Amino acid sequence: MNYKQNIMDFCKGLGLDTIGFCKCRRFDELKCFFEERKHKALENEFEEKDVEKRINPFIHMEQGRTIISFAFPYLHDVEKSSDFYFSKYTRGRDYHIVVSNYLKMVCNHIETMGGKAIYFVDSNPLPERYIAYLCGIGFIGKNNMLITEKYGSYVFLGEIITDLEIEIDKPIEQKCGECSLCLKECPTKAINKGGSCPNVCLSYITQRKHIEDVWFDKLGGRIFGCDSCQDTCPFNMRVKLSNIEEFIPYEHMKDVNSKELLNIDNNIFKEKYSVTSCGWRGKNILQRNILINEALLNKTLDIDEKTINSPYVKDYYHRLLKALQL
Numbered sequence: 363m364n365y366k367q368n369i370m371d372f373c374k375g376l377g378l379d380t381i382g383f384c385k386c387r388r389f390d391e392l393k394c395f396f397e398e399r400k401h402k403a404l405e406n407e408f409e410e411k412d413v414e415k416r417i418n419p420f421i422h423m424e425q426g427r428t429i430i431s432f433a434f435p436y437l438h439d440v441e442k443s444s445d446f447y448f449s450k451y452t453r454g455r456d457y458h459i460v461v462s463n464y465l466k467m468v469c470n471h472i473e474t475m476g477g478k479a480i481y482f483v484d485s486n487p488l489p490e491r492y493i494a495y496l497c498g499i500g501f502i503g504k505n506n507m508l509i510t511e512k513y514g515s516y517v518f519l520g521e522i523i524t525d526l527e528i529e530i531d532k533p534i535e536q537k538c539g540e541c542s543l544c545l546k547e548c549p550t551k552a553i554n555k556g557g558s559c560p561n562v563c564l565s566y567i568t569q570r571k572h573i574e575d576v577w578f579d580k581l582g583g584r585i586f587g588c589d590s591c592q593d594t595c596p597f598n599m600r601v602k603l604s605n606i607e608e609f610i611p612y613e614h615m616k617d618v619n620s621k622e623l624l625n626i627d628n629n630i631f632k633e634k635y636s637v638t639s640c641g642w643r644g645k646n647i648l649q650r651n652i653l654i655n656e657a658l659l660n661k662t663l664d665i666d667e668k669t670i671n672s673p674y675v676k677d678y679y680h681r682l683l684k685a686l687q688l
């Protein structure tokens with residue numbers, strides 16, 4: 363049986379068209395790179411600390427023969443949202459759930475062909491961008507993003523490891539060339555000529571449990587995530603929009619009602635925000651970021667302290683008053 367064609371046809375039926383195949387093997391060529399980053403304390407809190415787990419797919423499936431990489435486009439509209447905004451990737455349904463649902467279907471299909479298959483999305487230690495590059499579905503840009511020809515970098519990545527031996531694809535040998543717009547645009551210079559420092563990436567700052575006062579005026583309206591290095595990228599200028607309905611932005615994620623979010627009760631938060639890609643970080647982080655943005659934008663805090671229930675958010679309220687010398 364031609365496994366490759368069969369899987370591609372099945373995926374086409376699901377609306378998935380950016381897929382590639384590479385050999386399941388150790389990624390020893392990344393070992394020094396990861397160890398050096400560890401040594402220089404460049405690792406991010408959300409990265410796997412055990413280098414072996416990052417470079418050895420056989421830990422996950424001993425009999426693995428092929429890795430299949432998938433790109434899931436998520437960009438649905440390019441309208442500008444309100445002054446306070448959620449990053450584009452967070453606005454639709456949680457991608458961990460959406461991507462898992464698609465990959466489960468593909469795994470079931472592989473099993474009907476007699477193969478074993480397991481899937482991953484994000485929550486795994488394997489280098490998803492590098493695997494996508496090896497599978498030929500895009501190249502890695504100076505902004506660290508995996509960039510596809512059709513959808514630019516506005517894609518999520520997911521993978522399947524299978525014990526089926528499948529014909530592999532070739533990496534795409536494209537590069538950013540002289541362009542360095544993303545380096546110029548990066549608000550904190552997290553991406554820079556010397557490499558990159560994910561620990562000062564604004565996306566990370568918006569997600570951190572605790573942030574120092576120096577970051578307050580950097581948020582610039584961002585409630586969760588950062589798109590600066592993607593929005594400026596020429597490869598993202600004329601991209602095809604997503605055909606995945608689950609990623610259609612929720613109205614409340616496009617037009618943010620900051621007052622509502624600051625006073626939201628747990629049940630409504632669960633219903634409206636926990637289903638999105640930023641819900642996992644909880645209500646306090648979003649409320650904290652809104653408070654910071656309100657304060658920095660208006661240079662005052664027109665919010666009654668009594669309406670803030672969480673001691674965590676209250677602490678930021680007081681720090682902001684102090685920072686604004688109110």
Ligand code: B12
Nearest residue numbers: 395408484490492506507508518519560563565566587588
């Ligand atoms: C930790 C993490 C973060 C951290 C750190 C980000 C970072 N720069 O690495 C924070 C919270 C900041 C973050 C932010 C974002 N993230 Co994130 N994140 C991850 C996670 C969980 C691990 C990434 C990681 O290990 N980073 C460390 C770096 C060093 O490794 P790397 O990214 O894998 O890629 C490097 C290697 O491949 C290496 N490399 C490539 N080729 C070669 C060849 C050789 C020989 C060598 C030595 C090295 C090498 O260079 C690459 C670039 O530095 C992945 C999921 C995963 N398991 O991969 C998602 C993931 C990378 N994130 C994703 C997304 C969508 C984002 C954001 C766009 C969200 C947003 N809008 O705010 C931003 C983008 C910021 C940016 N420009 O990178 C997507 C990326 C999709 C894509 N098209 O690339 C992923 C793949 C999740 C997913 N399943 O879709 N993220």
